[in-house]
Amino acid sequence: MHELVIRNGRVARCEGWLEADIGIEGGRIAALGKGLEGRRSIDAAGLWVLPGGIDAHCHLDQPSWGGADTADDFGSGSISAAFGGTTCLVPFAMPAPGTSAVEGLERAMARSAGRSFVDYGFHGVVTPGTGGNVDRQVETLAARGVPSVKVFLTYEGFAAGDDLVLGLMDAARASRSTVLVHAENDAAIRRTRGRLLAAGRRSLRFHLVAGAMPAEREATHRVATLAEIAGARAAILHVSGRQSAEEVERARERGVAVVAETCPQYVLLDASVFDGPEREAARFLFSPPPRGADDNAFLWHALAEGRIALWSSDHSPYRLADKLPRTADASFADAVSGVPGLETRLPLLFSEGLLAGRLSLARYLELSAETAARLYGLDDRKGRIAVGLDADIALWDPAARWTVRHEDLHSNVDFSPFEGRRIRGRPVTVLLRGEPVVQDGRLVAAAPAGRFQARHRAAPDSFPIPLEEHQPWRVT
Numbered sequence: 001m002h003e004l005v006i007r008n009g010r011v012a013r014c015e016g017w018l019e020a021d022i023g024i025e026g027g028r029i030a031a032l033g034k035g036l037e038g039r040r041s042i043d044a045a046g047l048w049v050l051p052g053g054i055d056a057h058c059h060l061d062q063p064s065w066g067g068a069d070t071a072d073d074f075g076s077g078s079i080s081a082a083f084g085g086t087t088c089l090v091p092f093a094m095p096a097p098g099t100s101a102v103e104g105l106e107r108a109m110a111r112s113a114g115r116s117f118v119d120y121g122f123h124g125v126v127t128p129g130t131g132g133n134v135d136r137q138v139e140t141l142a143a144r145g146v147p148s149v150k151v152f153l154t155y156e157g158f159a160a161g162d163d164l165v166l167g168l169m170d171a172a173r174a175s176r177s178t179v180l181v182h183a184e185n186d187a188a189i190r191r192t193r194g195r196l197l198a199a200g201r202r203s204l205r206f207h208l209v210a211g212a213m214p215a216e217r218e219a220t221h222r223v224a225t226l227a228e229i230a231g232a233r234a235a236i237l238h239v240s241g242r243q244s245a246e247e248v249e250r251a252r253e254r255g256v257a258v259v260a261e262t263c264p265q266y267v268l269l270d271a272s273v274f275d276g277p278e279r280e281a282a283r284f285l286f287s288p289p290p291r292g293a294d295d296n297a298f299l300w301h302a303l304a305e306g307r308i309a310l311w312s313s314d315h316s317p318y319r320l321a322d323k324l325p326r327t328a329d330a331s332f333a334d335a336v337s338g339v340p341g342l343e344t345r346l347p348l349l350f351s352e353g354l355l356a357g358r359l360s361l362a363r364y365l366e367l368s369a370e371t372a373a374r375l376y377g378l379d380d381r382k383g384r385i386a387v388g389l390d391a392d393i394a395l396w397d398p399a400a401r402w403t404v405r406h407e408d409l410h411s412n413v414d415f416s417p418f419e420g421r422r423i424r425g426r427p428v429t430v431l432l433r434g435e436p437v438v439q440d441g442r443l444v445a446a447a448p449a450g451r452f453q454a455r456h457r458a459a460p461d462s463f464p465i466p467l468e469e470h471q472p473w474r475v476t
Helices: 074-083 101-112 134-143 162-174 186-198 206-211 214-228 242-253 264-267 271-274 279-286 293-305 347-355 359-377
Strands: 003-013 016-025 028-033 038-043 047-052 051-057 088-089 146-153 180-183 231-237 259-262 392-402 421-434 435-439
Touching: 003 028, 003 259, 003 359, 003 392, 047 359, 051 074, 051 347, 051 359, 074 088, 074 435, 088 359, 088 421, 101 134, 146 162, 162 180, 162 214, 162 231, 180 214, 186 206, 186 214, 206 271, 206 279, 214 231, 214 259, 242 259, 242 293, 259 293, 259 421, 264 293, 264 347, 264 435, 271 279, 293 359, 347 359, 347 392, 347 421
Parallel strands: 003 038, 003 047, 051 088, 146 180, 180 231, 231 259
Antiparallel strands: 003 016, 016 028, 047 392, 392 421, 421 435
């Protein structure tokens, strides 16, 4: 007799659909089979039973940046995630100015404790201002269950030079951690932005020019090359189009341990969104910016074929008024970048990927949770429906039809870049470790029950050999 049984569902597994009940005990999946008995049960007839999603790139309750505060804390953000079928988040433990990466983690742990309705981990963040003891900081993070560290190649106060990136990669390799990179060439962006402003080109659409693909392509190539030299594991975040994606592919062909991540905004939106009024265009201001329709199509194919490994939201919860420049003489350079997406990440993938036939079931499952779990050290408990793993489960109604309206979503952000988009399929019941958070479309959790998830380090054999350890006669 199980504590809970999910009956009559169509269970999604990478090897295919399984008509089975799921028995749950102690928050974990205890059995898969027909006719299971339980003290409680949920009838999943007509629904698809999928693993809870893992969104491993999002921003919540960060220190103020660019004069704007994040609208979502761990309460509102985690509720939004749950309504979108996501049961685990890995946001960034962003340090405040003048503080270390470890202090950034301590701040994030304090701000999240007792507030999240889903489970969560953290990525550390290293900047030029987080201190010179990178080795010790990265090892401390890994020892606390945070074996991943982000670095930015652009943004004032964040942009890291090659020396810092290589030092971080060496430290991450020693601590068996993964380096996450925002890859855009800061000097190129500053140069082009300055020339645009000098020429009086100030409207938001010039964000597309300042952040054009060459800046991303070059930085992606550079990161992959530095990872090749250091023997590091790296993830290139929010890959926006073909050219940068192909840089990752070429590196992988050379044996570099680098993967690409993309986000819904790069697959479903293109540069034409900036053709409207400034206030409308602000809803689509994110970095790197959107590219062309050909890039959209390429990214879909790359996702389907496994050449892009990760699908994340890059949820950046800034209110529309905070994104827009605040003075009459302000420009695109003064606007705040970032869009929300926690709640729409999986429904968009389900509707436009799985149901539209662009993705196989196996690829959908890998992109929704499994690959993030494996890459970031959660695969011993999350990411799949399998005996022994956490009972993080979402029941989806594939027949549901709905339209994205920001007022119907659960984030505190007052807009969505996908406003008005029609979606097929929706999660209706979402369980965290066997307990309903959302049931029949309603929040039913009486209190936040999300727990910090200390993640395991990467396997030693997942790191290539650094350049200096090659035999001299074998170096090419």
